[in-house]
Amino acid sequence: MLFRTRALALGVAIALLPAPATHAKSASRTLTLSQALSRAVASSPSLAAADREIGAASGRAMQSAVFPNPELAFELDNAFGSRSKRNLDAAETTIQISQLFELGGKRDARMAVAAAEGDAARWERAATRLQVLAEAAEAFARTLGAQRRVAELEDQVDDLDRLTPLLQRRVEAGASSSAEISRGRLATETTRVELAKARAAFQSARRELAVLIGETAPSFAAVGGDLSRIGAPPSFDGLMARALQTPQLTRFTAVMAQRRALLAAARAKAVPDITAGVAWRRYEEDRSNAALVSLSVPLPLFDRNEGGVIEAQQTLAKTDAERAASRNALTVLVGRAYEALRGSYEEARLTRGNVLPVAREAYDSIRSGYAEGRYTLLELLEARAALSEASLKEIDALVSFHASLASLEGLTGSALVLSRRDK
Template sequence: MFCRRLAARIACALAILISPPLVLTSHAQTLTMRAALSRALAASPRLTAAERDVGIATGQRIQAGALLNPELSYEQDNSFGSGIYRGTKSAETTLQISQAFELFGKRDARIAAGQAGIEVAAIQRKAVRLEVLSETAIAFLSVLGAQRRIQILDEQIAAIDRLTPLLRRRVEAGASSPAETGRAEVASALVKADRERFKATLASARRELAVLMGDRAAKFGEVSGRLDTTGRPPTFQSVVAAIDANPQLVRWTAVFAQRNAELLMARLKPYPDVRIAAGWRHFNETNDDAARLTVSVPIPVFDQNQGNILSAQESLAKTGAEREANRNTLIVIAGRAYDSLQGSLRELAVLRETAIPKATEASEAISQGYGQGRFTLLEVLDAQASVTQARLREQEALQNFHAGVATIEGLVGNPFALARESAR
């Protein structure tokens, strides 16, 4: 239930990426973020391994609570010797059952350690789920971003191709050199080369997403979603505060309880247990019977378990440092993601407020002037390339922004509370 709720919440937090219902085609179906997250959770071997760890810990907890088995023994004395002890005439036979009783709360300490082990494994499973969701969201964004970049390059190629009829008329009229036709072809070819490079990037991104969803190769069509909506993130201090709820850190509370129980077990081990035995003894020589009672207690003279006690003490003391190191690592990761998305927002502001509008305006004016003979083909191509590069930079910044959001959501375990801005 946790993973389903979290998948839904992350999908809602990335609402800009959620498209209409799946569209079926004759070959493959469009993939949405929600479907990708659901399939990744169902197929993740890491999550399966984490669930098995819970089962392992459960088995250890059951075993920790098991009582010691009784022992049944048979003894025969004074037989098969010499003289009066020849044969079994003078034999003494004893049938005895004995039971060891653990004292001083040893069994309770074992049970406590086993129960803490279950909690550690269960919390770690939640942490793995968060990681799977975050990784899948980022992989989905990579595919979506690559698709959009290819679309932008296709639009630039189409724009260059639309110049061909006008260019031919200018050449025929003697207004342009025939060499400009070759220049346009070169410009188109270079953009096509860039498109092929992005296609290779898209293929790798699709494969990575497919593997996360349990497939060896991509069996889906395009991914569906939008990247063009952003929002203002909360302060980094609030992100750091939320990180303390990350299962990776919550887990250390259970680890501390487990190691504390292990230390108690080590301290209790030198305390002796009691073994009580009761038996029946038969004397063949007189054909008499008698009861036999035995109580035994080990004397902890030589081995007082000092080494294991010291080891358990150090392991317990180590817990705090391990948690702090883990927290520092998460803060560093969150800081990188936060700085990346903040930088992406500033980059988007420059691109959307100045670079893209000005480049588009200049390209349209130069394209119109080219038809009137006021600009050269080189100026037209340069203006179109400027628009394309600005739009590609915008898509890269958008992808980096949403990847940062997905990374932080995977760390805090909750959707990022963004003050949404309208799409451009």
């Protein structure tokens, strides 16, 4: 039997379904996974920064298309001198307008760079979004696991408390010594200590989750979900194929385009631009007018932007190496999360199917036998501790499973189809 985990917010999903929370005082104070993910996306500073970068890139794209401004110049010559050049009698007044004409495809190259920067910013934003969702899902799984751990230890304390009347009756009947009451009380208080630690861990996890969803203090009393849903992961090759299509790697297409455009811009910079001007000149001496035309171009004798071209070439050449390094790092991360998922799945499945039933059966048998005097208190407490340890191990395995699942779905950018073989 196959089941598909719930797709949440464009790709990241985990098998944690909304369910009534053990410690919720009201439904409105129970946080579900879908709520946590939507709030994490809405409040993420990293995504806000990525959105601003996209906005900045759009501004650069707009600016890259504009032409250079024309220049207006005013010149007054042969004025306020001596003798014949006194005051403005022989002055020459010139008003000139000039325009720079970019050659070598500089404007097109500049526009290509800006467009590629915008694409790269959007890919980076998509990668950041997957990371935000994965981190929130992992934090939710850890919080849900801490909450369930508290519930398990509370059940254990209640169970041990229920032993006290039974111990008292055995002591009164002379079947046990009064030391057994102290021994039972010690086991109960030791469990209470573990419960206090578990509650503190839950509060810490709750605060960490609150920060990820944009809250300075948790507004929720509990989280609602179902840790028990597990399944065998698909093949590693299939997951790796998906991971290679995620923004972590596909963004290098935009990076490559951006660096090619930068190289074209560096080469175009070596081509001199032309400045053309038209002027009107007034001669006060004979009150005549004349027109002037100017044309100027820099001589590329010293600066041909050779260093800039080399820099752009090397930056472009290192893109393949950066892509290969990112692919290797992604392969390691996917492999690590995949093995953690497989290991925690097997641990949870075997604990649930083999260890817990045996531990529960042994405890129930010894508990009923203890009331009849067939077992000692030590055997009863050991059986109860074994049952509790098995339950807590299952919880730890389930938390590891869902945290690894969230990590994998963040790395692959899609929900995983799990083979349901845990029943």
